[in-house]
Structures are given as C-alpha cells and as structure tokens.
Amino acid sequence: MRLLILLLFPLLAWAEPATTIRQVEVKKAPAADAETIGQIAENTAVDALERKGGWTRVKSASGDGWVRMLALRFGGPGEAKKGDSGISKLFNVARTGSSGTTVTTGVRGLDPEMLANAQPNPAELAKMEQFAVTPQAAAGFAAKGKLKAHPVEEVK
C-alpha cells in the first residue's frame, strides 16, 4: 500500500488565510537582501501562497510579495476551519477499497482513548528491526541528497 499523499493533499499550491503578528517588510524575492517593495501592518489578514526557506509569499490588500514566515500565524483554535477533516474515514475506505481484502477490523489509531486501551504488541515491534538503517548507509543516503554535515551550536 503506497501512501496517498499526492492524491489527498495537493498542498503545494495552497492559499491559506493567515495573519501578521507584527509589521513586516514585503520583499520582491525570498531573501533578506532582496528589494523591499512594501510594508504590511501588524494584524493584517493575508493569503499565504507558497513557502521557501524562511519566507512565505503572500497576497494582501497592502501588497503582494515575500514576508518572513515566522511573522505569520494561521487559524487558531476554534477559528478558521470548522469540523473534522475526516481523514480517518477517507483512509479506511481507501485501504479496504484498494486492497480488496479486509485489512482493517474496526478503527485503530492514536486517539487518547485508543492509547489508553492499547495492549503491548512485541511481535509488531520486532518487525521494526528489518527496517533499521546503519549509520554508514544513512551517510550514503545523505550524500546522494547532497547533504553535508557540519557543526552547529546548541541554543539554550
């Protein structure tokens, strides 16, 4: 069973309502040294369109461009989206539907109640070992992605 990410969550072209938590400069490009093309006041509603590093491209009444992503907050508790995402329902349908067999009997998962009723399953845990990756293999995987390790200080 492959994960159904692309089918269910095409978030790359998302437009999410957000609010500025302080006055922000609007940049022409996602970089601190890019040209400043405007300002957005604190507590202004914007539409977030795209993220790149520490920058988010927004559309607003006072201008379009790139602002610091940490200056944006999305819908808080009780605001914005109402109701349940229903993803658990979607997935149960997808799973039984695609495999043609009865994979799931009843809903399991990690709700507080389900965790409270969980019984240890050492056999399932033992399966994990076959997926483990050696440090050497992980280093090779990193090199393929052109990831370079280097020291960075802890911030207390």
Next chain:
Amino acid sequence: MIRLLFFAVFFLSTTGMAHAQFRLPSLDVNRLVDSAKNLGKATKEINQEEEIAIGRDLAATLVGAAPLVADVRVQRYVNSVGRWIASQSERPDLLWQFGVLDAPQLNAFAVPGGTIFITRGLLERMQSEAELAGVLGHEIVHVVKKHHLKAIQKGAMSALAGDALSIAVQNKNAAANEKLVSFGKEMYSRGLDKGDEYEADRLGIVYAARAGYDPYGLPSVLQTLQSINAQDSAVALMFKTHPAPGDRLDQLGEKMQPTLDAYSSQPNLADRFRAEFKPAK
C-alpha cells in the same frame, strides 16, 4: 517480554519486602514510602541497558495502539533520514530505529533507548524531506535529553509510593511491568513539560541544520499544524500533549531566528520526498 523493572528490583531488595508477604499485618507503610523516595534518587543512575529495556516495553505498547505501515520503502526512507540526523546528535551510537505507524492522526513519539515513531497522518501532511528532518530531529532530542526517562523516574517515585504495598505483596515481575506500561500510556497521553517540548524544538532545528537540511522544516510543520482546527480529532492527542503551535513558533522566533537564517539556503529535498511517496502504479 516480561521484564523485572529495575526500580522494582531495587525497591524489593532494599526493603527486604520479598519476605513481607509472610508478615503482612505488621507492614510499615511509612517505611515503604521512604524506600520509594530513596528509589527516586537511585534511579538517577539508570544505565543504557535499563533505558533500552524500558523503551522496549513502551514501544511495544505504542505499536499496540497502531501497527506499522506495511510499506518497506516508506519505512526504510524514514529510517534513512532519521538515522542520518541521529548521527549528528550527542548520542550517535544508540541503536536508533524509526517506524511509521498506520494511524490517520497527526503525531510523533520518542521512546527511551532510541525508538522513534511518526504517524502516517503526519507524514502525509508534509511537503519536503526537511520537514520530516525537523520532526524527527525534535523526537531525537527527547531521547538524547532523556525527557521521557526523567518523567518516568519522577513518576516512579509517587506511583510506587502509592502502590508499594500491592507490589510488595504480589512480588511479581508482571505487576511491575504492567505498572510501567500503564504509566507509559499515561505519560504519552498527558505529555511532557512544556519546557522539554521547547527544548526539543530548538535543538531539533539545530540537528536538522547540522545534518545539512534547511532548518525551516520544523517551523513549516508547525504552521501546517496551526492551520488545522484544534477540535479536529486528527490532532486531538497531539494538541493535548504539546504547547499550541503558535506558542512554539513564538518561542522559535525569539531564540532561533539567527540559526534558522544562517542555514536556510541548505536543501529541503522536496523532490526526493515526493518521489518516495508516489502512489503505486
């Protein structure tokens, strides 16, 4: 899998309660409580072997709540990312293992000894390998800083003081083991101290940066979480056990902006991430 808990061993051996069942009526409860307090001190020296044993029981319980996703490729991919980040931590030599749990809820768990879980639900909301790296980095910090282990030690003091009598009387390994599992469930449904979570956010970002990733992965995931209604059942446990995403972003903005910006041009490997999760053809 039944293991005699080290603290139960300590407790029983230091109080001589192995014999208590023969003279139950004269049990001195105050003495039991004192012993449990001593035990709290003694457990500060939990060794790595004991840590791994405790972790095994807790991890078995979490996979008891939701099984592993039956997709070797996804499991290996998450292990590759996680193991690479763990190698940049202060405990690179633990036997780190990572598992994707087949649950629609959004969450991730760290277990003492080096076992990390992430749910399918959370993975599906991510958009890049850097986001995965940020979340795994956060969980790795919990293990490196022994946040759960310390919570267990603290809990063992009060829990054992309250139940010292029954443990002593039963004098069974199974009882002590059950106690750990039930305390573990409570711990994972109640959450850690907020301070531990903020520390895991800060240092998790540092680990991701050390591993060569764009460190904005974790803040991006926090923004995604923030855009989900807190009443949504998919985030119920996560929001119950963690500070609000907005508060976590505030903390990061205060302390981590220089680190975040210094390494923001590092790759986020969104393409590799997407390639790994292509639906089967």
